[in-house]
Amino acid sequence: QVLRVESGGGTVQAGGSLRLSCASSGEISSYAMGWFRQTPGKDREFVAGISKSGGITDYADSVKGRFTISRDNAKGTMYLQMNYLKPEDTAVYYCAAVTSTFFSKVHSMPLDYDYWGQGTQVTVSS
Numbered sequence: 001q002v003l004r005v006e007s008g009g010g011t012v013q014a015g016g017s018l019r020l021s022c023a024s025s026g027e028i029s030s031y032a033m034g035w036f037r038q039t040p041g042k043d044r045e046f047v048a049g050i051s052k053s054g055g056i057t058d059y060a061d062s063v064k065g066r067f068t069i070s071r072d073n074a075k076g077t078m079y080l081q082m083n084y085l086k087p088e089d090t091a092v093y094y095c096a097a098v099t100s101t102f103f104s105k106v107h108s109m110p111l112d113y114d115y116w117g118q119g120t121q122v123t124v125s126s
Contacts, residue, residue, distance in 0.1 A: 002026075002115070003095050009120030012085055016124070020080040022095030022117050028052075029073040031115075032100040032107050035080045037091035037122075044094065048080060049106040058106040062088075085124045092119040 008020035020035070034049035048069035049058045057069050068081040078095060096113035107113065 003097060003117035005093070005095055005117040005120040008080075009093065009122050011123040011125060014085060014087055014124055014126050016085050017081070017083045018085065018122060019082070020093055020095070020120065020122075022078045022080075024076040024097070026076065027073070028071065028076050028078070028097065030099055031097040032102075032105055033071060033078045033095065033097045034107060034113065035069060035078075036094045036096060036110060037089075038094070038119075039091045044110045045091075046108040046110070047093070049108055050078065051102070051104050051106050052100045053103040056104045056106050058108060082122070085122075087124045087126045089122060090124050091122060093122050094119045 002025035004023050032052050035047040036044045037047050038044045050069045054071050066084045071078045095117040097115040098113045
């Protein structure tokens with residue numbers, strides 16, 4: 001399973017929007033997936049997660065109401081729509097996947113995940 005953050009990173013002004021896409025080399029319907037972010041000197045931080053069915057989602061408190069995670073299993077792609085961006089959202093964003101036997105489970109710990117994308121820089125200017 002190879003994940004690739006295809007598009008969406010870049011620089012935007014505070015209050016703006018970006019959409020990240022994470023594509024898989026194979027099918028993703030067996031995987032719970034998530035987005036994490038990391039800034040220099042800090043641990044990787046959970047941003048959002050989605051169950052393998054897509055029916056259950058979870059968000060870090062810092063992004064609730066602003067970010068939306070979604071997936072299209074037919075296209076093998078996961079998305080993160082980021083609205084009302086703030087300078088503190090600046091980070092390298094990573095997508096991740098973990099084999100899941102449960103349709104409704106969302107994973108929020110980095111150690112739970114087996115596969116990681118290469119990361120994309122998101123910079124929000126004030």
